[in-house]
Amino acid sequence: xxxxxxxxxxxxxxxxxxxxxxxxxxxxxxxxxxxxxxxxxxxxxxxxxxxxxxxxxxxxxxxxxxxxxxxxxxxxxxxxxxxxxxxxxxxxxxxxxxxxxxxxxxxxxxxxxxxxxxxxxxxxxxxxxxxxxxxxxxxxxxxxxxxxxxxxxxxxxxxxxxxxxxxxxxxxxxxxxxxxxxxxxxxxxxxxxxxxxxxxxxxxxxxxxxxxxxxxxxxxxxxxxxxxxxxxxxxxxxxxxxxxxxxxxxxxxxxxxxxxxxxxxxxxxxxxxxxxxxxxxxxxxxxxxxxxxxxxxxxxxxxxxxxxxxxxxxxxxxxxxxxxxxxxxxxxxxxxxxxxxxxxxxxxxxxxxxxxxxx
Amino acid sequence: xxxxxxxxxxxxxxxxxxxxxxxxxxxxxxxxxxxxxxxxxxxxxxxxxxxxxxxxxxxxxxxxxxxxxxxxxxxxxxxxxxxxxxxxxxxxxxxxxxxxxxxxxxxxxxxxxxxxxxxxxxxxxxxxxxxxxxxxxxxxxxxxxxxxxxxxxxxxxxxxxxxxxxxxxxxxxxxxxxxxxxxxxxxxxxxxxxxxxxxxxxxxxxxxxxxxxxxxxxxxxxxxxxxxxxxxxxxxxxxxxxxxxxxxxxxxxxxxxxxxxxxxxxxxxxxxxxxxxxxxxxxxxxxxxxxxxxxxxxxxxxxxxxxxxxxxxxxxxxxxxxxxxxxxxxxxxxxxxx
Numbered sequence: 001x002x003x004x005x006x007x008x009x010x011x012x013x014x015x016x017x018x019x020x021x022x023x024x025x026x027x028x029x030x031x032x033x034x035x036x037x038x039x040x041x042x043x044x045x046x047x048x049x050x051x052x053x054x055x056x057x058x059x060x061x062x063x064x065x066x067x068x069x070x071x072x073x074x075x076x077x078x079x080x081x082x083x084x085x086x087x088x089x090x091x092x093x094x095x096x097x098x099x100x101x102x103x104x105x106x107x108x109x110x111x112x113x114x115x116x117x118x119x120x121x122x123x124x125x126x127x128x129x130x131x132x133x134x135x136x137x138x139x140x141x142x143x144x145x146x147x148x149x150x151x152x153x154x155x156x157x158x159x160x161x162x163x164x165x166x167x168x169x170x171x172x173x174x175x176x177x178x179x180x181x182x183x184x185x186x187x188x189x190x191x192x193x194x195x196x197x198x199x200x201x202x203x204x205x206x207x208x209x210x211x212x213x214x215x216x217x218x219x220x221x222x223x224x225x226x227x228x229x230x231x232x233x234x235x236x237x238x239x240x241x242x243x244x245x246x247x248x249x250x251x252x253x254x255x256x257x258x259x260x261x262x263x264x265x266x267x268x269x270x271x272x273x274x275x276x277x278x279x280x281x282x283x284x285x286x287x288x289x290x291x292x293x294x295x296x297x298x299x300x301x302x303x304x305x306x307x308x309x310x311x312x313x314x315x316x317x318x319x320x321x322x323x324x325x326x327x328x329x330x331x332x333x334x335x336x337x338x339x340x341x342x343x344x345x346x347x348x349x350x351x352x353x354x355x356x357x358x359x
Numbered sequence: 360x361x362x363x364x365x366x367x368x369x370x371x372x373x374x375x376x377x378x379x380x381x382x383x384x385x386x387x388x389x390x391x392x393x394x395x396x397x398x399x400x401x402x403x404x405x406x407x408x409x410x411x412x413x414x415x416x417x418x419x420x421x422x423x424x425x426x427x428x429x430x431x432x433x434x435x436x437x438x439x440x441x442x443x444x445x446x447x448x449x450x451x452x453x454x455x456x457x458x459x460x461x462x463x464x465x466x467x468x469x470x471x472x473x474x475x476x477x478x479x480x481x482x483x484x485x486x487x488x489x490x491x492x493x494x495x496x497x498x499x500x501x502x503x504x505x506x507x508x509x510x511x512x513x514x515x516x517x518x519x520x521x522x523x524x525x526x527x528x529x530x531x532x533x534x535x536x537x538x539x540x541x542x543x544x545x546x547x548x549x550x551x552x553x554x555x556x557x558x559x560x561x562x563x564x565x566x567x568x569x570x571x572x573x574x575x576x577x578x579x580x581x582x583x584x585x586x587x588x589x590x591x592x593x594x595x596x597x598x599x600x601x602x603x604x605x606x607x608x609x610x611x612x613x614x615x616x617x618x619x620x621x622x623x624x625x626x627x628x629x630x631x632x633x634x635x636x637x638x639x640x641x642x643x644x645x646x647x648x649x650x651x652x653x654x655x656x657x658x659x660x661x662x663x664x665x666x667x668x669x670x671x672x673x674x675x676x677x678x679x680x681x682x683x684x685x686x687x688x689x690x691x692x693x694x695x696x697x
Contacts, residue, residue: 001612001615001616001619004619008678008679009679010606010678010679010680013679013680014680017680042683043624043677043683044677044678044679044681044683045675045676045677045679045680045681045682045683046679046681047681048681048682048683049679049680049681103366104363104364104366107364107365107366108364116621221677221678221679221681222679335374336374336686337368337373337374337375337378347622355686356684356686357683357684357686358683358684359669359672359674359682359683359684
């Protein structure tokens with residue numbers, strides 16, 4: 001398949017791996033902060049190809065994983081309201097809340113639909129004027145852009161039965177917070193699709209302040225390995241900066257049109273991250289203009305007290321302090337069929353990817 | 360059981376289905392034949408060994424590119440018997456029909472069942488019809504059961520007890536066509552995908568291999584749960600594991616494109632005309648030659664090998680030269696695919 005096969009070329013992969021091996025000096029830790037990378041790294045079997053002196057850490061890049069139980073509990077509460085249809089991406093359906101999950105509510109009769117895009121949810125709202133549609137908006141800058149476009153559309157077409165429940169977050173505050181928490185990171189494999197929206201500039205501060213390598217990477221095997229090679233060179237030469245490997249998609253300035261819509265539709269707020277706690281100005285809620293479309297504003301529900309799972313170390317895993325198999329629940333109590341922690345639910349979650357792919 | 364209610368994932372053919380079968384059906388129906396958990400039960404009779412199986416079909420939409428719920432219901436049961444090493448002979452057909460279903464749709468379905476049965480050389484000899492109120496089922500559900508005869512030397516195929524390190528793993532063609540054809544028909548009616556289901560009766564292909572006296576150790580049709588499910592099942596057997604090469608597994612371009620776009624792993628997507636066969640190494644090339652002469656095996660290939668290096672693990676040599684495990688599907692990938 002064009003535009004895919006050339007980035008999965010086994011002979012090219014072999015060449016890059018041998019170049020990485022010849023450049024290696026000290027042990028280094030590289031962190032990928034995008035769930036798409038976590039998944040791709042495991043799916044291609046990349047850890048088995050790299051020298052042992054490169055430690056790959058999975059960071060807080062899976063949106064489902066960093067979202068708190070309180071969000072799920074509140075979505076569950078919304079799903080129990082009469083005449084409400086919840087629209088969500090598939091992953092979120094299986095995430096356990098404190099005492100229930102969207103999956104369990106669906107089996108009990110709640111109207112919960114899986115959608116591929118916010119536009120499907122908007123279509124549903126148009127066809128069901130007597131129902132109230134709540135879209136569960138989750139994800140980083142990549143999905144923020146599509147949610148913003150959807151909300152812009154809903155606003156301009158004066159849709160009155162469509163609401164957003166936002167768990168959207170932005171990536172940069174987490175990158176700095178991890179290093180502040182004491183995680184040893186020599187370089188970031190930075191998220192390609194987030195950067196396609198934001199541009200490369202969002203990483204400048206963390207690179208300057210913490211002296212870490214940073215390469216914006218694509219999602220195919222060649223992309224990831226080339227990014228690792230670029231990071232090894234940055235680290236060896238102590239020449240830290242933001243480089244773009246994923247040039248076929250990411251422009252240094254990003255997608256300025258998307259940035260403008262995001263800035264119109266959303267405003268920053270302090271937000272809670274699993275493993276990192278509350279980070280200032282790291283979450284997104286609808287701006288004043290769009291306030292009437294905000295589910296949190298429109299619906300008044302009682303949300304149960306949050307109960308966190310005992311023994312689950314998702315927080316430390318998201319910080320890269322622990323590996324999934326360090327967790328006592330991993331693969332025994334917590335499996336992809338019966339996930340306990342969020343990292344096991346999403347296919348982008350570190351625990352799910354480890355259990356599915358790691359030898 | 361960790362949930363109070365049945366979830367869609369319990370019907371996925373993956374881990375959740377496994378748990379449901381173990382913790383509920385086997386718990387209560389408990390008997391030696393059932394407990395073997397093979398696709399067909401093998402029953403000793405005065406006429407010799409018989410294979411007996413049943414399957415229900417709930418696919419949505421009922422008509423899709425490359426087939427419909429009718430030929431699916433015939434092929435599925437024919438294939439379940441055939442992969443046990445049996446020659447399918449007689450089928451039953453039970454229909455649960457929703458009030459209001461247009462007769463011409465029903466006729467299309469029944470006609471294609473008859474055609475498929477003719478092709479597979481089986482007879483539909485008994486049946487049942489129930490009509491339920493509108494909303495009590497979705498258009499039409501079909502159950503088929505089937506019986507077939509089995510030569511005594513083919514008895515071990517069903518259990519896979521003869522699998523040994525060095526045995527070759529063979530598939531008869533491309534994967535994921537059925538699942539993606541249904542997905543395309545369901546969600547992208549207006550979008551011409553030209554993906555067609557691989558729904559096919561495999562009994563003649565299997566018969567030609569067995570008649571060659573090749574030492575076939577195990578067979579399974581890779582339906583729900585995809586080829587990954589079959590690999591995991593093989594890895595559980597004896598004290599062996601297996602290794603397969605991603606580069607040898609054919610995924611048609613249009614199917615691959617759709618999988619990439621929608622985030623499906625073709626290894627987990629359902630097939631309705633594909634089987635995984637484990638054969639003795641010395642017979643592998645011959646089996647490939649025989650399969651390729653059959654219309655449903657033109658792209659047959661050796662895709663891997665049984666190994667004693669990592670017992671109970673299915674390992675994939677990835678297309679880029681990495682290694683990883685293949686795990687069973689957890690939860691639902693795509694409901695109502697067959």
